[in-house]
Amino acid sequence: MEGIPLPPKHTGELLKDVVAQARALPNEGAVADYIPALAKVDPNYLGLAVVELDGQVHTAGDAHVPFSIQSISKVFGLTLAMERMGDSLWERVRMEPSGQAFNSIMQLEWEHGIPRNPFINAGAIVVADTLVCRYSASRTAFTQFVQSLAQNESIQVNEQVWDSEREHGARNAALAYLMKSFGNIKASVEHVLDHYFYQCSLDMSCVDLARALGFLANRGVQPGTDEVVCDPRSTHRINAMMSTSGMYDQSGEFAFSVGLPAKGGVGGGLVAVVPDYGVICAWSPRLNPYGNSHRGMFMVRTLAEELGLSVYS
């Protein structure tokens, strides 16, 4: 990706400009309320961060405020599971776009309890099952993994969000029990959901997330620490699935208009990987009908256009 890096000062100014443009947009979309604790978040937060591979950090708005990472946790879970399971993981979850909402149950019965990909809820619940089965303390292992990637030991679960997910998790429980009936969940459903809800309920800032996912822009090696998080083949696969499924049923539009591997969550976070350059993270809690951050998409798209970051150009 030659020619991407702009003078650092310019990038910082650009981020501030993009946040100001996003703030001026009409208030479209709504904060997720099917998990009641998420509905309490101030919808006007706006954060944007870029962490480059050489360690430079550019921020604007609320880039340092922790928020609920929700489905962005699926990227960390998948990375851990791929390292632990090897290719046997792909017997239990596929790598195809689903063309359905992130929590849809219909396809799962037709396809005998094998989820389309690890980034819809059903797929992430299978991934959570593999973690629960392979770690004696999967929640602790998950937190330590994320803390070390983000180089921030203060990252922790938001207990209110975790409780709220448990109390309002009927649909995820339905997905898990259906998969259990097909033999695709090995541990107890209760245990698996507990882990899944936990990882969704971690709080991280835009800077934390952009730093934590640096290895995906750097062939699996974590910038700054030089830790080998995964091999280049796994890096390629994770980025490929983020490109095809990371934005759920809007992944095609995102590839069409932005052109970066990305993952969104219903907390309003959106991460985008720019190979050989760094990671962008945007946050704005109001969601569009696909469950993706409305202003987050605007911010990542504008930045990608301004800096010429598309991997398809």
Ligand SMILES: NC(=O)CC[C@H](N)C(=O)O
């Ligand atoms: N898209 C999301 O961010 C969904 C995550 C949320 N915890 C759920 O399971 O419904």
